[in-house]
Amino acid sequence: MxxxxxxxxxxxxxxxxxxxxxxxxxxxxxxxxxxxxxxxxxxxxxxxxxxxxxxxxxxxxxxxxxxxxxxxxxxxxxxxxxxxxMNFQSLIITLAVLGAVVIIALLVCMFCCCKCENFGSSSFMAKMERQVKRSRTNQEERRAEMKQRHDDIRKKYGLSGPNPYSRFG
Structure with a gap:
Protein backbone atom coordinates (compact mmCIF):
# COMPACT_ATOMS: atom_id res chain seq x y z
CA MET A 1 0.00 0.00 0.00
CA MET A 86 -9.82 28.83 34.80
CA ASN A 87 -13.24 30.44 34.57
CA PHE A 88 -14.63 31.45 31.21
CA GLN A 89 -14.51 35.15 32.00
CA SER A 90 -10.77 35.03 32.78
CA LEU A 91 -10.20 32.97 29.65
CA ILE A 92 -11.94 35.57 27.48
CA ILE A 93 -10.06 38.48 29.09
CA THR A 94 -6.72 36.68 28.77
CA LEU A 95 -7.32 35.83 25.12
CA ALA A 96 -8.46 39.40 24.37
CA VAL A 97 -5.36 40.90 25.99
CA LEU A 98 -3.05 38.46 24.20
CA GLY A 99 -4.80 39.21 20.90
CA ALA A 100 -4.45 42.96 21.45
CA VAL A 101 -0.75 42.60 22.31
CA VAL A 102 -0.14 40.55 19.17
CA ILE A 103 -1.99 43.07 16.99
CA ILE A 104 -0.13 46.03 18.52
CA ALA A 105 3.20 44.21 18.10
CA LEU A 106 2.41 43.52 14.43
CA LEU A 107 1.42 47.15 13.83
CA VAL A 108 4.63 48.40 15.49
CA CYS A 109 6.72 45.98 13.42
CA MET A 110 4.96 47.02 10.20
CA PHE A 111 5.45 50.71 11.06
CA CYS A 112 9.13 50.21 11.82
CA CYS A 113 9.71 48.16 8.68
CA CYS A 114 7.95 50.72 6.47
CA LYS A 115 9.80 53.61 8.10
CA CYS A 116 13.20 51.90 7.70
CA GLU A 117 12.38 50.84 4.15
CA ASN A 118 11.46 54.39 3.12
CA PHE A 119 14.66 55.80 4.58
CA GLY A 120 16.93 54.31 1.94
CA SER A 121 14.45 54.07 -0.90
CA SER A 122 14.71 55.88 -4.20
CA SER A 123 11.54 57.88 -3.51
CA PHE A 124 13.11 59.23 -0.31
CA MET A 125 16.30 60.12 -2.19
CA ALA A 126 14.29 61.83 -4.96
CA LYS A 127 12.39 63.85 -2.35
CA MET A 128 15.66 64.94 -0.77
CA GLU A 129 17.03 65.96 -4.20
CA ARG A 130 13.92 68.05 -4.90
CA GLN A 131 14.37 69.80 -1.56
CA VAL A 132 18.04 70.57 -2.30
CA LYS A 133 17.14 71.85 -5.78
CA ARG A 134 14.35 74.03 -4.33
CA SER A 135 16.70 75.54 -1.71
CA ARG A 136 19.36 76.27 -4.38
CA THR A 137 16.78 77.99 -6.56
CA ASN A 138 15.57 80.09 -3.63
CA GLN A 139 19.17 81.02 -2.77
CA GLU A 140 19.90 82.07 -6.36
CA GLU A 141 16.73 84.19 -6.41
CA ARG A 142 17.76 85.92 -3.16
CA ARG A 143 21.27 86.49 -4.53
CA ALA A 144 19.83 88.05 -7.73
CA GLU A 145 17.51 90.28 -5.63
CA MET A 146 20.44 91.49 -3.52
CA LYS A 147 22.54 92.21 -6.64
CA GLN A 148 19.65 94.16 -8.13
CA ARG A 149 19.20 96.15 -4.91
CA HIS A 150 22.94 96.94 -4.76
CA ASP A 151 22.92 98.04 -8.41
CA ASP A 152 19.93 100.33 -7.68
CA ILE A 153 21.78 101.89 -4.74
CA ARG A 154 24.90 102.42 -6.91
CA LYS A 155 22.80 104.16 -9.61
CA LYS A 156 21.10 106.34 -6.98
CA TYR A 157 24.41 107.68 -5.68
CA GLY A 158 26.11 107.77 -9.03
CA LEU A 159 28.50 104.96 -8.37
CA SER A 160 27.59 102.90 -11.42
CA GLY A 161 30.06 102.92 -14.26
CA PRO A 162 33.83 102.53 -14.26
CA ASN A 163 35.44 102.27 -10.88
CA PRO A 164 37.54 105.47 -10.35
CA TYR A 165 39.97 103.67 -8.08
CA SER A 166 40.85 100.97 -10.63
CA ARG A 167 43.76 102.93 -12.10
CA PHE A 168 45.54 103.05 -8.70
CA GLY A 169 45.73 99.31 -8.38
Whole structure:
Protein backbone atom coordinates (compact mmCIF):
# COMPACT_ATOMS: atom_id res chain seq x y z
CA MET A 1 0.00 0.00 0.00
CA UNK A 2 1.56 3.31 -1.03
CA UNK A 3 1.13 6.81 0.34
CA UNK A 4 -1.15 7.95 -2.50
CA UNK A 5 -3.83 5.42 -1.61
CA UNK A 6 -3.77 6.51 2.07
CA UNK A 7 -4.20 10.22 1.31
CA UNK A 8 -8.01 10.14 0.73
CA UNK A 9 -8.49 8.16 3.97
CA UNK A 10 -6.38 10.62 5.97
CA UNK A 11 -8.22 13.60 4.46
CA UNK A 12 -11.59 11.96 5.15
CA UNK A 13 -10.65 11.43 8.80
CA UNK A 14 -9.19 14.91 9.16
CA UNK A 15 -12.21 16.73 7.74
CA UNK A 16 -14.95 14.49 9.12
CA UNK A 17 -17.33 15.81 11.78
CA UNK A 18 -15.95 16.51 15.27
CA UNK A 19 -18.08 14.02 17.25
CA UNK A 20 -16.67 11.08 15.25
CA UNK A 21 -13.11 12.19 15.95
CA UNK A 22 -13.96 13.04 19.54
CA UNK A 23 -15.35 9.58 20.21
CA UNK A 24 -12.11 7.94 19.17
CA UNK A 25 -9.92 10.50 20.97
CA UNK A 26 -10.96 10.24 24.63
CA UNK A 27 -12.95 7.81 26.76
CA UNK A 28 -16.46 8.90 27.64
CA UNK A 29 -16.59 11.44 24.85
CA UNK A 30 -19.51 9.82 23.08
CA UNK A 31 -21.63 10.24 26.20
CA UNK A 32 -23.97 13.24 26.15
CA UNK A 33 -22.87 16.12 28.35
CA UNK A 34 -26.16 16.26 30.24
CA UNK A 35 -25.70 12.66 31.42
CA UNK A 36 -22.63 13.77 33.43
CA UNK A 37 -24.55 16.15 35.73
CA UNK A 38 -23.46 15.81 39.36
CA UNK A 39 -20.04 14.37 38.45
CA UNK A 40 -16.77 16.28 38.62
CA UNK A 41 -15.49 19.07 36.42
CA UNK A 42 -12.67 16.89 35.09
CA UNK A 43 -15.05 14.14 33.98
CA UNK A 44 -17.34 16.66 32.30
CA UNK A 45 -14.54 18.46 30.48
CA UNK A 46 -13.07 15.23 29.07
CA UNK A 47 -15.54 15.92 26.28
CA UNK A 48 -14.59 19.14 24.45
CA UNK A 49 -18.21 19.87 23.58
CA UNK A 50 -19.17 20.14 27.27
CA UNK A 51 -19.35 23.16 29.57
CA UNK A 52 -19.19 22.81 33.38
CA UNK A 53 -21.10 25.17 35.66
CA UNK A 54 -19.71 25.27 39.21
CA UNK A 55 -22.70 26.80 40.99
CA UNK A 56 -25.23 24.28 39.70
CA UNK A 57 -22.72 21.40 39.32
CA UNK A 58 -24.16 20.69 35.88
CA UNK A 59 -22.50 19.57 32.70
CA UNK A 60 -24.18 20.98 29.59
CA UNK A 61 -23.45 20.94 25.88
CA UNK A 62 -21.58 24.10 24.90
CA UNK A 63 -23.89 26.48 22.97
CA UNK A 64 -21.77 27.02 19.86
CA UNK A 65 -24.37 29.17 18.10
CA UNK A 66 -24.15 31.95 20.70
CA UNK A 67 -20.30 31.84 20.99
CA UNK A 68 -20.50 32.92 24.65
CA UNK A 69 -22.74 30.88 26.95
CA UNK A 70 -25.83 32.88 27.98
CA UNK A 71 -26.12 34.02 31.62
CA UNK A 72 -29.29 31.93 32.02
CA UNK A 73 -27.28 28.78 31.26
CA UNK A 74 -24.36 29.65 33.55
CA UNK A 75 -22.71 32.95 34.59
CA UNK A 76 -19.36 33.50 32.86
CA UNK A 77 -17.58 33.68 36.20
CA UNK A 78 -18.78 30.16 37.10
CA UNK A 79 -18.48 28.56 33.65
CA UNK A 80 -15.55 26.27 32.92
CA UNK A 81 -14.57 25.08 29.47
CA UNK A 82 -11.38 23.28 28.59
CA UNK A 83 -9.72 23.84 32.00
CA UNK A 84 -11.34 23.38 35.39
CA UNK A 85 -9.11 25.89 37.15
CA MET A 86 -9.82 28.83 34.80
CA ASN A 87 -13.24 30.44 34.57
CA PHE A 88 -14.63 31.45 31.21
CA GLN A 89 -14.51 35.15 32.00
CA SER A 90 -10.77 35.03 32.78
CA LEU A 91 -10.20 32.97 29.65
CA ILE A 92 -11.94 35.57 27.48
CA ILE A 93 -10.06 38.48 29.09
CA THR A 94 -6.72 36.68 28.77
CA LEU A 95 -7.32 35.83 25.12
CA ALA A 96 -8.46 39.40 24.37
CA VAL A 97 -5.36 40.90 25.99
CA LEU A 98 -3.05 38.46 24.20
CA GLY A 99 -4.80 39.21 20.90
CA ALA A 100 -4.45 42.96 21.45
CA VAL A 101 -0.75 42.60 22.31
CA VAL A 102 -0.14 40.55 19.17
CA ILE A 103 -1.99 43.07 16.99
CA ILE A 104 -0.13 46.03 18.52
CA ALA A 105 3.20 44.21 18.10
CA LEU A 106 2.41 43.52 14.43
CA LEU A 107 1.42 47.15 13.83
CA VAL A 108 4.63 48.40 15.49
CA CYS A 109 6.72 45.98 13.42
CA MET A 110 4.96 47.02 10.20
CA PHE A 111 5.45 50.71 11.06
CA CYS A 112 9.13 50.21 11.82
CA CYS A 113 9.71 48.16 8.68
CA CYS A 114 7.95 50.72 6.47
CA LYS A 115 9.80 53.61 8.10
CA CYS A 116 13.20 51.90 7.70
CA GLU A 117 12.38 50.84 4.15
CA ASN A 118 11.46 54.39 3.12
CA PHE A 119 14.66 55.80 4.58
CA GLY A 120 16.93 54.31 1.94
CA SER A 121 14.45 54.07 -0.90
CA SER A 122 14.71 55.88 -4.20
CA SER A 123 11.54 57.88 -3.51
CA PHE A 124 13.11 59.23 -0.31
CA MET A 125 16.30 60.12 -2.19
CA ALA A 126 14.29 61.83 -4.96
CA LYS A 127 12.39 63.85 -2.35
CA MET A 128 15.66 64.94 -0.77
CA GLU A 129 17.03 65.96 -4.20
CA ARG A 130 13.92 68.05 -4.90
CA GLN A 131 14.37 69.80 -1.56
CA VAL A 132 18.04 70.57 -2.30
CA LYS A 133 17.14 71.85 -5.78
CA ARG A 134 14.35 74.03 -4.33
CA SER A 135 16.70 75.54 -1.71
CA ARG A 136 19.36 76.27 -4.38
CA THR A 137 16.78 77.99 -6.56
CA ASN A 138 15.57 80.09 -3.63
CA GLN A 139 19.17 81.02 -2.77
CA GLU A 140 19.90 82.07 -6.36
CA GLU A 141 16.73 84.19 -6.41
CA ARG A 142 17.76 85.92 -3.16
CA ARG A 143 21.27 86.49 -4.53
CA ALA A 144 19.83 88.05 -7.73
CA GLU A 145 17.51 90.28 -5.63
CA MET A 146 20.44 91.49 -3.52
CA LYS A 147 22.54 92.21 -6.64
CA GLN A 148 19.65 94.16 -8.13
CA ARG A 149 19.20 96.15 -4.91
CA HIS A 150 22.94 96.94 -4.76
CA ASP A 151 22.92 98.04 -8.41
CA ASP A 152 19.93 100.33 -7.68
CA ILE A 153 21.78 101.89 -4.74
CA ARG A 154 24.90 102.42 -6.91
CA LYS A 155 22.80 104.16 -9.61
CA LYS A 156 21.10 106.34 -6.98
CA TYR A 157 24.41 107.68 -5.68
CA GLY A 158 26.11 107.77 -9.03
CA LEU A 159 28.50 104.96 -8.37
CA SER A 160 27.59 102.90 -11.42
CA GLY A 161 30.06 102.92 -14.26
CA PRO A 162 33.83 102.53 -14.26
CA ASN A 163 35.44 102.27 -10.88
CA PRO A 164 37.54 105.47 -10.35
CA TYR A 165 39.97 103.67 -8.08
CA SER A 166 40.85 100.97 -10.63
CA ARG A 167 43.76 102.93 -12.10
CA PHE A 168 45.54 103.05 -8.70
CA GLY A 169 45.73 99.31 -8.38
Missing amino acids: DLRSLTPVVLLLAFSSTPILAQTAAPGVGVACESMNGTSCEQCLNNVTCLWCITTRTCVTYPVRTILPPHSLCPLNDARWGLCW
